[in-house]
Amino acid sequence: MGTKRLKLAIQKQGRLAEPSLELLRKCGISISNGPGKLRSEAANFPLEVYFLRDDDIPEYVADGVADAGIVGANILAEAPSQVETVESLGFGQCRLAIAVPKASDVRSVDDLAGRRIATSYPLILRKFLDSRHTEADIHEISGSVEIAPSIGLADAVCDLVSSGSTLFSNGLREIETVMRSEAVLVARPDQDRSSETILGQFLFRLRGVLAARQNKYILLNAPAERVDEISRILPGMKSPTILPLAEPGWVSVHSVIGEKDFWEVVDSLKLAGAQGILVLSIDQMIR
Ligand code: PRT
Numbered sequence: 001m002g003t004k005r006l007k008l009a010i011q012k013q014g015r016l017a018e019p020s021l022e023l024l025r026k027c028g029i030s031i032s033n034g035p036g037k038l039r040s041e042a043a044n045f046p047l048e049v050y051f052l053r054d055d056d057i058p059e060y061v062a063d064g065v066a067d068a069g070i071v072g073a074n075i076l077a078e079a080p081s082q083v084e085t086v087e088s089l090g091f092g093q094c095r096l097a098i099a100v101p102k103a104s105d106v107r108s109v110d111d112l113a114g115r116r117i118a119t120s121y122p123l124i125l126r127k128f129l130d131s132r133h134t135e136a137d138i139h140e141i142s143g144s145v146e147i148a149p150s151i152g153l154a155d156a157v158c159d160l161v162s163s164g165s166t167l168f169s170n171g172l173r174e175i176e177t178v179m180r181s182e183a184v185l186v187a188r189p190d191q192d193r194s195s196e197t198i199l200g201q202f203l204f205r206l207r208g209v210l211a212a213r214q215n216k217y218i219l220l221n222a223p224a225e226r227v228d229e230i231s232r233i234l235p236g237m238k239s240p241t242i243l244p245l246a247e248p249g250w251v252s253v254h255s256v257i258g259e260k261d262f263w264e265v266v267d268s269l270k271l272a273g274a275q276g277i278l279v280l281s282i283d284q285m286i287r
Pocket residue numbers: 011012013014015016052053054055071072073074075092093094146159160161162163164165166167181182183
C-alpha cells in the first residue's frame with residue numbers, strides 16, 4: 001500500500017479540462033496529462049487525477065470511485081446525485097438559455113405554451129417551465145441543439161450559451177435565462193478521515209488561489225506629503241506599506257486591493273499625485 005491519495009475527477013477533454021489543470025498548477029500541484037491517459041498522480045501533493053467525461057463525474061464521486069470532482073453546476077442540476085458542492089471555481093461560466101428563431105412570434109416564456117423546445121437539459125427546463133406555469137413539449141436531444149429549429153424539429157431551444165455566437169450564427173435570439181452556471185468542486189459528504197485531511201489541505205490552497213484572483217498588488221510612487229490622502233483612497237486589506245525612495249520627498253506605496261475597487265480609484269490616485277502605478281497579479285493569498 002502506497003500513501004493515501006485524494007482522487008480528483010476532472011473532465012478529460014472539453015471546456016473544463018485545461019482550466020481544471022491550470023487551477024491545480026496554481027495550487028502548486030503539477031499533473032501530467034497525455035492523450036489516452038486515464039489517470040495521473042501528482043508528483044508533489046497526495047493527489048491523483050482521473051480524466052473522465054464530465055457527465056460521469058458526479059456519479060463517480062457519489063459511488064466513491066473518486067473523492068472529489070470538478071464539473072459544471074449545470075450537470076449537477078440536471079442529474080442530482082449524492083455529492084455536495086464545496087466551492088465555486090470561477091471558470092466555465094455560462095448560462096442555460098431559451099432561444100427562438102429571429103422571426104418567431106415567441107417573445108416571452110408565456111408564449112412557449114404548447115410549443116416544442118429542444119434541449120439536452122429536460123429536467124432543469126421542466127422545473128423552470130413548471131415554476132412559470134407554462135406547459136410546453138420538451139424534446140430531449142443530446143447534441144447540436146441549436147440546429148433543431150432550422151430543420152423543423154422544434155420551435156425553440158434551451159441550451160448552454162457563453163459568448164452567444166452559436167445562437168447568433170444559427171439565427172436564434174435569446175428570450176430567457178433559465179440558470180447561470182460555472183465549474184464547481186464537488187465532494188462526497190462522507191469521506192474517510194485521511195481523504196478528508198487531504199481535501200482540507202487542497203481546499204486551503206484552492207481558496208488561496210481563488211482569493212488571489214480577485215485581488216491585485218498595487219505599487220506606486222507618491223510625494224511624501226500626499227501619502228495620507230493616498231492611503232485613504234486605497235481600500236486595502238490593511239493600511240498600505242510605505243517605503244522611502246532614494247529621491248527625497250518621495251515614497252513608494254504598496255497595497256493589496258480588489259481588482260474592481262482598483263479601477264474605481266485609479267483616477268483619484270493620479271489626481272493625488274501617484275506616479276508609476278504598477279498592478280501585479282497575486283498567485284496565492286493565505287488569510
Ligand atoms: O465529452 P464530455 O461529455 O466531457 O464534454 P461535453 O461536450 O459534454 O462538454 P463541454 O466541454 O462542451 O462543456 C463542459 C462544460 O463547460 C459544460 O457542462 C458547461 O458547464 C461549461 N460551458 C461553459 C459550456 C459553455 N460554456 C458553452 N458555451 N458548455 C457548452 N457550451 C456550448 C454552447 O452550448 C454552444 O453550443 O458551446 C457552444 C459555443 O458557445 P457560444 O455561446 O460561445 O457560441
